[in-house]
Amino acid sequence: MSLGAAEVISKTRNASVGGDKPPLIDIRNLRVTFPSGGAEPKAVLKGIDLAVQPGEIVGLVGESGAGKTTLARSILGLPPSPGRIAGGEVHFEGRQILSLSESELRRLRGHRLSVVVPNPRAELNPLLKVGDQIAAMAKIHLGVGGKEARRMALEILREVQIPDPERRMDAYPHELSGGMAQRVVIAMALICSPAFVISDDATSGLDVTVQAQILALLAKLAADHGSAMLFISRDVGITAHFCDRIAVLFSGEIVEIAPREPLFLEPAHPYTLMLLAAFSHSPKLRDSWSVPDTGRRRERNAGCQYADRCPIAQPVCRTQRPPFAEIGPGHFVRCYFPVRHA
Amino acid sequence: MSSKLRLLVRLAVIRPRFAIGYLIVITITLLAIFAPAITPYSPTEADSVSFLQPPDATHLFGTDNVGMDIFSRSIYAPRIDLTIAILGTLLSALAGGSVGAVVGFYSSGRGIRVWLSFAVMRAADVLQAFPVFVFAIALVASLGQSIQTVVLAIAFVNAPIYLRLMRSQVLSIRSMRYVEASQVNGLSDMKTIVRHIIPNAMAPVLAQLSVNVGWGILLTSALSFVGAGVRAPTPEWGSMIAMGFQNVVTGQWWPSMFPGAMLAITVFGFSLVGASIEVLADPSKRRQLLSDAREHRRRADLPVEGA
């Protein structure tokens, strides 16, 4: 399957975005801290606000260390150790899920809210057959019997386009290629038809051609199963192909969020520009915005997180946190001096 | 109070068992050194009138079946047990460790040295395949029963441990850059081993030493218990337990219980010290421990600062 198909799918769904329906998942002021050697714990997520509509695909891009994985796992109530959720709410299907008991939360994970992880060969239990691992999801969450679970597992293996699925059911993870293991992980995430799927950098480490296939598959399957998706990636270019909206994460903060076209055509935050420039083929854009990381980063910053690296920062940027201002329909940016496009 | 000392106190507070370990080892050592000053009776002279006396004010731990004072004997015992165990352990570390360092150094590459290292490792396999206690007892029996042979037996059964430990340490350190650099700079093999490798491999060896002194005490007393180690009336925990063996069954528990308890506590102390060295020698564990200690101090100091 080519990328083109995915593009078509996401375009047809663009129209439904931005309605007045209540969001499927609504993350409000989510804050996560890590204990540090000093007196104050280190803030890794500094108040994330993000809402996703049913069926919508939202991209989340940012460099490594920005807090992408922390966000993905914290939505499921499992911040990476030794992190701790320090505040905020996650509303999902009418419930504030961070206040649920561990067992209620567990029943949501993999069932209504699931996650696709990178490096799938390490994520699958090496001693269990992949068919059993997929079927276990259905058994645990849907309460179906062994036979039915196996039938469902076989069906979803077909859906993720694994060749010779009957035989693969009895394969062990070490017998699969990276791309195939990734399909197995996707099958596990989707077998219960979850309302919301988080893809956490799911294709990093795979071949470029395999990456494209997997992404297209992921987008198609999310649509088939009616799942909304948070698509996390380091590569802003990938998100252009099929995300309805894109959020840019920098140092634990969403600095800009916009529907796809405005974000790529009229990026407002200097950091977004820098990101786009880094992936851009236009030498002019690259030269004007590719500012090397000077490494000057203070531990805590009362103002804009990006101020130390920003080429257009003013004194005010370092003292006061900029507001999250709407500069276009659905286009928000956290910057005093958003870049304007003629 | 210096800050280092203060940190030490903090460490003792957050990991009390390490402090207890050092306390036990120091106490037992002091007791052994000052035994003549502390003990009310001679450790080897029997009072034939008062045998099998239960513990009371005159005989703190009671007397055994020939009338020797168990308290005095228990305090004197670590003199011989500790000496044998420490000497045996040091000997095994010295012999096993130095052979291990050389073997590790020559374990890669080619030529006769590699074959020799291979042969040494297989010999260690053979030694370790023996049932430890029967091997030790056979050693003592074949060399003649004496304190020296017990020391040798301890050294012999423990040597393969240090051989392996030192070898693996050397293998991992050897590949590091600064060792390669020093070889490029023309240091001889022997100088490289002595100057760079041995100092770096010391920490795990030290941890093992402390644990092994504990085992050495156990082995010494076990040999004496079956009559192949230190012989009565020399005060030694294992032979004291053996002397009281029959009395336990008939209800006179003290001749065996007191020396056994001291033996167990001492070995426990050395295990704790070994565990603490292991933690302090592992950089990541040490960092965790130190940060816990600072955290503890911060919390302890907070109310004071707030006032």
Add this chain to the structure above:
Amino acid sequence: MRILAYLAKRLIFVIPQLLGIVLVSFLLVKSIPGDPAVLMLGPTATPSAIASLRQQLGLDQPLYVQFLIYVRNLLHGDLGTSWQTTRPVLEDLLQRFPATLELVTLSLLLAIVVGVTLGVYAARKPNGWVARLADLYGLSAGALPDFWFALVLIFIFYTVLGWAPAPLGRIDMIVIPPLPVTGALTIDALLAGDLQAFWSACAHLVLPVLTLGLLNAGPILKMTQATMEKMLESDFSRFEVLCGVPQNLVVRHALRNALPSIVTIISVLYGFLIGGAVLVEIVFSWGGAGQYAVQGVLNSDIYPVLGFVLFSAIFSLIVYIAVDLIYFLLDPRISN
């Protein structure tokens, strides 16, 4: 097929080792002072009688010839004769080894139950109180001398409470032991349908099994805890949690992955306990193989010692090979 090739390779490595063990123990035991011929005939023997016995035993031959004779005899199943029992060592050992094996196997089972249970619970909460308890248990169990701990148990449960039978052997003296089939009294009693003998044998097993089982659970505990902690922190366990797999199932899967390491330490411990049970055998007058060997050393009776060392080496070997087979069953990555 792969498994046969694997085992063959294993055996190739093992045979020289076995030979090494025989050689070292032979030399060791040969250097024990005391002339077996003198010991066998007693102090009143004439020099000519001693000389003819020495010749008969091959003691007048050079050492390497004696060794070759010994190895040749071994291959014919002749392990020599004990002058203490005046019986072939093989017979003596076949009679005593099952006693040791019964004791050691049951102790090992207890150690596995204690070690694995405590280890798994400790690993589930690395900073919880079970983990602290497990740490303390591991340290103190290794510090207690088993022969003394056995005495403590005897004092409490026999002398004071009177619950346990006297520490004198494997079965009450008034009970007629069952016909030996396997050599393990509990099994033989059951085979003979003799419940009285069965319960008597069980009662005698309780204290020694408690001693060895509780004191040797430490290594299993430590290995289980460490491996389980690693497995529970591993990517696949974390992914299972992210997928909403119930914690009990996550732990069960992690345990399956930790099993190879745990089985390894159990097998090492099994081999160790055959010789390590000696002191407890002595305290309880068990009449096992270890006790037989120690009596041999202390009385310059060499062949029982050699036989015992050989028996335990071969036993360890069998255990290790069994472990290799278990690996094949446990891990699909090895088997194909």
